[in-house]
Amino acid sequence: MSIWQYANPVKFLALSTRVQPVIWTAAVLCVAVGLLWGFFATPDDARQGATVKIIYLHVPAALMAINAWFMMLVASLIWLIRRHHVSALAAKAAAPVGVVMTLIALITGAIWGQPMWGTWWVWDPRLTSFLILFLFYLGYIALWEAVEDPDTAADLTSVLCLVGSVFAVLSRYAVKFWNQGLHQGTSVPVATGGRSVADVFFYPLVVSMVGFGLLFLALVLYRTGTEIRLRRASALLARAGRES
Amino acid sequence: MPELGKYAVEVLSAYAVSLVILAGLVLLTLRRGRAARAALARAEAETKGTVDAV
Numbered sequence: 464m465s466i467w468q469y470a471n472p473v474k475f476l477a478l479s480t481r482v483q484p485v486i487w488t489a490a491v492l493c494v495a496v497g498l499l500w501g502f503f504a505t506p507d508d509a510r511q512g513a514t515v516k517i518i519y520l521h522v523p524a525a526l527m528a529i530n531a532w533f534m535m536l537v538a539s540l541i542w543l544i545r546r547h548h549v550s551a552l553a554a555k556a557a558a559p560v561g562v563v564m565t566l567i568a569l570i571t572g573a574i575w576g577q578p579m580w581g582t583w584w585v586w587d588p589r590l591t592s593f594l595i596l597f598l599f600y601l602g603y604i605a606l607w608e609a610v611e612d613p614d615t616a617a618d619l620t621s622v623l624c625l626v627g628s629v630f631a632v633l634s635r636y637a638v639k640f641w642n643q644g645l646h647q648g649t650s651v652p653v654a655t656g657g658r659s660v661a662d663v664f665f666y667p668l669v670v671s672m673v674g675f676g677l678l679f680l681a682l683v684l685y686r687t688g689t690e691i692r693l694r695r696a697s698a699l700l701a702r703a704g705r706e707s
Numbered sequence: 708m709p710e711l712g713k714y715a716v717e718v719l720s721a722y723a724v725s726l727v728i729l730a731g732l733v734l735l736t737l738r739r740g741r742a743a744r745a746a747l748a749r750a751e752a753e754t755k756g757t758v759d760a761v
Contacts, residue, residue, distance in 0.1 A: 498722070502709065502722065503709055507712070512712055512713070512714050513709070513710075513711040513712055513714040513715070513718050514714045514717055514718060516709075516711075516718050516722075517717070517718060517721045520721060520722065520725045521721075524725070559732070559736075560732065563728055563729070563732045566728060567724075567725045567728055567729070570721070570724055570725070570728075571721045571724075571725060574717050574720055574721045574724075575717070575721065577717065578714060578717055678729075682732070682733070682736055685736055685737075685740055686736055686739075686740070688740065688743075689736075689739055689740045689743040690743075692743040692744060692746070692747040693743045693746060693747070695747055695750075696743070696746045696747040696749070696750035696751075697750075699747075699750040699751060699753075699754045700750050700753070700754065702754070703753065703754040
């Protein structure tokens, strides 16, 4: 048994179809529980008041915005090295989900920033790198649509993904690199284990983060299946066209 | 409904915008998925395809 067997579209679709109901159910449950718990059952923060409730949207969306790009990076590298079509299609499928997560993080960040910082936007290293990541997402999607030959499109978008990874890394670590700007450091640093969030806010936040992660996975699996079917349909029609 | 005080507009608008965007993404994803299944079924019917081509 090897993970590469799922490079076969038929095997990928069979597994994906089998696991998706479980992942979708878990995703909807975790997102609903995390957001409802955070919104209705957590207190106001001493300094930020009720705006702290935005954390249950902002942090999970920002986390998935960056992780989606890293997932696309891995899939792109697999395409460039091993030429598995499913991995290129998975990267393509993930981009719209990533761009939506980035958009939510940017919007909720602006809404949160206005009352706390006194401004909707500031050219802070973290915010700026996040905006650039958002633009990379748009460019990535546009490039897939602009190039007619799918393999060429996969090659070009993979290279773009490699370049954009710099900004995905900067989005995560900009606060540490420059140690300046309005945006605070990571609230839940996984690597060090420490955190600056009290338990009463932390537990619903974790549930929401898990929910967003599962939602991302469910959407990417579904969308990859869609891309595989569209590719197969166009391959069948192209072959029929050549034979007639 | 929790007491959101003077930040009610900010909190509610953040939730409303995010949930609308997420719901839109899910709906568009499902709609495109259904269209792809239909397109593949049509292509297989037209070509009587037994080809495993991706």
